[in-house]
Amino acid sequence: MTKNRKLMSALTALSASVALLTTGTSALAASHKVVKNDSLWAISKKYGVSISSLKKANSLSGNTIYVGQTLKIPSSSKTTSFKSTTKTSSKTAAVKAKATSSTTYKVAKGDTLWSIAKKYGVSVSALQKANNLSSSLIYIGQSLKLASSLTSYTTNGVTKSTTTSSTTKSTTTKSSTSTSKTAVSQAPTSIKRSSTTASSANITAYALTFLGVPYVWGGTTPSGFDCSGYVQYVYSHFGINVGRTTYTQQYAGTKISVASAQAGDLYFWGSYGSAYHVAIALGGGQYVMAPAPGQVVKTGNVSSYTPSFAVRVL
Numbered sequence: 001m002t003k004n005r006k007l008m009s010a011l012t013a014l015s016a017s018v019a020l021l022t023t024g025t026s027a028l029a030a031s032h033k034v035v036k037n038d039s040l041w042a043i044s045k046k047y048g049v050s051i052s053s054l055k056k057a058n059s060l061s062g063n064t065i066y067v068g069q070t071l072k073i074p075s076s077s078k079t080t081s082f083k084s085t086t087k088t089s090s091k092t093a094a095v096k097a098k099a100t101s102s103t104t105y106k107v108a109k110g111d112t113l114w115s116i117a118k119k120y121g122v123s124v125s126a127l128q129k130a131n132n133l134s135s136s137l138i139y140i141g142q143s144l145k146l147a148s149s150l151t152s153y154t155t156n157g158v159t160k161s162t163t164t165s166s167t168t169k170s171t172t173t174k175s176s177t178s179t180s181k182t183a184v185s186q187a188p189t190s191i192k193r194s195s196t197t198a199s200s201a202n203i204t205a206y207a208l209t210f211l212g213v214p215y216v217w218g219g220t221t222p223s224g225f226d227c228s229g230y231v232q233y234v235y236s237h238f239g240i241n242v243g244r245t246t247y248t249q250q251y252a253g254t255k256i257s258v259a260s261a262q263a264g265d266l267y268f269w270g271s272y273g274s275a276y277h278v279a280i281a282l283g284g285g286q287y288v289m290a291p292a293p294g295q296v297v298k299t300g301n302v303s304s305y306t307p308s309f310a311v312r313v314l
Contacts, residue, residue, distance in 0.1 A: 034068060037271055056074075105120070106143055107142040107144060114213055127146075204288075210297045213297045220233060228244060230280075246278045247274075249268075250278075252311060255310070258307050265280075265313065266313060271308060275308070286302075
């Protein structure tokens with residue numbers, strides 16, 4: 001009798017494991033017929049799947065597809081366990097506690113200003129202000145001052161700042177401290193849109209502060225961007241409305257050739273009137289963009305991924 005009970009328990013556990021694995025397995029949800037100007041990247045963006053899953057579902061060894069070809073579109077379902085959620089919450093709480101007491105951070109390999117800002121719960125602009133940085137470039141071994149207790153942020157166009165009790169005390173108590181120490185105890189000020197010139201240099205410099213931000217389908221904030229959401233966020237910082245989608249952004253200025261594009265212009269992929277991807281030109285054939293699911297905001301070159309046309313916004 002005892003053996004039968006053990007056997008039944010083992011079978012029950014095995015069935016539960018199989019059910020869990022089945023839940024997380026990708027299923028073929030639909031199909032797509034390839035039309036002119038389609039690419040694996042464009043199709044993956046349209047359906048919110050990765051290029052690798054598209055290739056796997058259709059047994060493709062390369063990126064070549066042809067007009068009229070029918071591609072299977074995989075859709076994946078994600079499962080989140082209570083244990084992993086709890087672990088993440090605990091980790092987040094620990095990071096926040098660390099940010100409160102930390103004053104400096106030593107840059108390690110793979111770090112970006114954005115990843116450091118996210119880790120310690122501060123803004124990129126606050127880090128730049130605290131360390132007198134004019135760009136997003138940092139180097140391994142560099143010691144950065146953390147503005148964890150001096151964070152400034154903008155809500156609905158109004159700049160606010162938060163300070164710890166010790167910071168408040170240092171700014172209200174009269175003493176013979178030096179000018180440099182007093183400056184450190186003051187909250188860094190975020191760039192105000194009204195006082196920021198919408199020049200190509202300022203736009204590209206601001207765009208590069210988001211290197212490393214993850215791609216999120218439909219994302220429009222530094223928590224995650226898609227290609228057009230990223231462009232909208234950067235330009236709106238300077239009071240320029242280019243629209244929310246790639247479709248509207250292609251009409252936000254004058255159409256020009258790829259070869260004529262300069263820093264601050266926009267690059268587009270796809271034919272004019274039906275563009276499917278956008279990036280911000282940095283000059284010299286370079287650009288920065290939010291590429292695709294599973295990737296992060298990064299730079300590229302027209303020689304490796306060539307745009308179809310460009311638009312001059314300024």
